Amino acid sequence: MTTTTQDAPASPLARIIAAGTHQRVLAFASLIVLLIGFSIASPNFMQTSNMIAILQATSVNGVLAIAVTLVIITGGIDLSVGTMMTFCAVITGVVLTYMGMPLMLGVVAAVLTGAFCGACSGTFVAKMAIPPFIATLGMMLILKGLSLVISGTRPIYFNDTPGFSEISRGSLIGEVLPSLPIPNGVLILFIVAAVAAYILNRTVLGRYCFALGSNEESVRLSGVNTDRWKIVIYALSGAIVGIAGLLIASRLNSAQPALGLGYELEAIAAVVIGGTSLSGGRGSILGSLIGALIMAVLTNGLRVLSVAQEWQTVVTGAIIILAVYADMMRRNKTS
């Protein structure tokens, strides 16, 4: 993490509690409170199997949230991640099931498809100066349509590629530690998060994410090729969406072309709960990860408590408003 305090921070703890990280601390505290609350309310909640179920439920939304975090930090938005995820899954289905290619090529196809779609959105935003909301709204519909056209509106099953479902449902950790059968999907989520956090905080690409979101004109006047970097950032975000496409297709053992709409809003919600500013310039992968976990814990916990599914949606909406309100309050105080 870059330090946000004025003087050299005294300890790692002081760094975590530094000014820019309040919202993340708040989100993390909320997560702990939720976990404690639900485990008191129901003895079934804290069981290992249920915890693993929560993590498994987080994996797809978590990866999507990470992808969209990068774009939101630049001051943009990506509404197409849900249908792009489906499109990547469908292309993987075409490569593996229709063309009978080896598993590895299917994985590469998903990631490259995502990167290409992201680069297209990035080009619309950077070169054609279309507002990100509109450009990705268009992409969302294009990709939804293409998924249906390519698949002939029918699901593509991966029954001929036996290893495919292992991507999400197998457990490498479980083979080493049989008592902790954490599925690979969760492992992939955490690896993606770690890599994305590294890129965001330690590489030039990440620096330009924050710089673009903070003051794009200033970056441009400093002689940086802002258009090119924007396209690269959207492409990287798309590649991560491709990974989400693999995860969901593997979990369902099929590419479901009608799926996808609505996932983008869940991902954006997780990002916002995690304290990333929708106006750009501020945010973190860890925050988005915590945001996605909060949403999964909430859904799971309310289900364990037998609260009707309709009410779960209401609660999620209220949490989003509360989280952003808390962030605004804090910011008004410090500015």
Next chain:
Amino acid sequence: MTNLVEMRGIEKRFPGVHALKAVQFDLRPGEVHALMGENGAGKSTLMKIMSGIYPRDGGEMLVDGRPVTPDGPRAAQELGIGIIHQELSLMNDLTAAQNVLIGREPRRSFGRLDEAALNAKTAEIFASLNLKMDPRTQVSTQTIARQQLIEIAKALSYKPRVLIMDEPTAALNDAEINELFKVIEMLKADGVGIVYISHRMDEIKRIADRVTILRDGAYIDTVQAADTPLSKIIQLMVGREVTQSAPVIPDSTASPVALEVRNLSRGHEVRDVSFDLRKGEILGFAGLMGAGRTEVARIIFGADPRDDGEILIDGQPVDIRSPNAAVQAGIGYLSEDRKHFGLAVDMTVRANIAMADLGRFTGPMGVLNEAAMEDTAKDYIQRLGIRTPSDMQDVRLLSGGNQQKVVIAKWLLRDCDILIFDEPTRGIDIGAKSEIYALLEDLAAQGRAIIVISSELPEVMRLSHRIAVMCEGRLTGILPGGAATTQEHIMELATRRGSALVDAEGQQ
């Protein structure tokens, strides 16, 4: 001696404006060449062409005698041309070092950043500027003055051979200006050519070697700074002999107090501000950028909440929490950004004027009375001397001065007794300026209480019956208007604060 940069016959047009007409400019190594002219004379446009931000429409530019056409900021940087922009253009969410070296971050393999080298390099640049600042400091936590110093460090980090400074001292106090001038002397000794844009005449005398004057987009003359009197330079800038007319100040001490402000505070922006304003009085607000003048106005107008303090109108305490409540209480605020906040530019003059009080033109069933709106609009067009072919002309087609008059008409229609003008003549040409001044004096004579916020000292001095000066959120003094008060008096109060450089030492 060969010129470092030479520009000849430079042309630039913007839609509807011939911004530069065959302008010439040259710069020698190791000199400070001041570029002078009034707002809108074309100084910034010429420098943006030199630094590759705007393409030129005609003419030629030579660097070291070779013709060049920088097609972007990076191309200009490669030619050794750096610019410090007038408006702060930093990335607030990043640290000082990340800002200074943006685009040139020390990298390791695979695009990984070398943060330690980044901070060390920046610390070196800060040291050469005598600036005590941790490179890891986040920019948004710094005062405007210190942000300006970061901006200067950023420009110097390119090791430019040509450095353009567009009003670099606008936000600095005396100690900081001295520090900056030392840096300029150092750069001169190294053979760097410096283009210096400033409105402060005393600075020109102190550091400039030559002065080039532009007026209305045209080249006027280049003179030696040492043997040209300032009055001559001003005359060239304005195009005529300027006699600074002191305002005739009516005695308003007997008239009742219209607005009283006591101990107004809001965060760091406004600290314990108290003043009163009488009917028929024009109170000027002077101060540097970020001194808190606009913030005070916005609190009075209910656009921002206050932490503390009281506002009294006609002696009665009022609790204004929204602009709507302020208008009910008879306060009008004319924002500095007319186009964003003051006008619907795509609508007609008539519609804009009537918009201020649509209720009075609305008949039963919500139908608008066009005839009444037309009468009112024509009345104001005539009274304020708004130059427009008809009341049905779109506002965007009017000149800046006439647009401003439409805004004024709106507020007059609402019967505001207290009018706050924030930069009333920004972007308005000289002729229209004096009309606006006359209008403000008229309004005061009719008994309205007027606050004028302006960054142009001559304007404040020309208009104000009394002058309130602010610095870093505090009201540092109220001076009498008229000839007794000089620019130096105002500047002294406007910079009455601790130096950013000294502050930093205190912190370490």
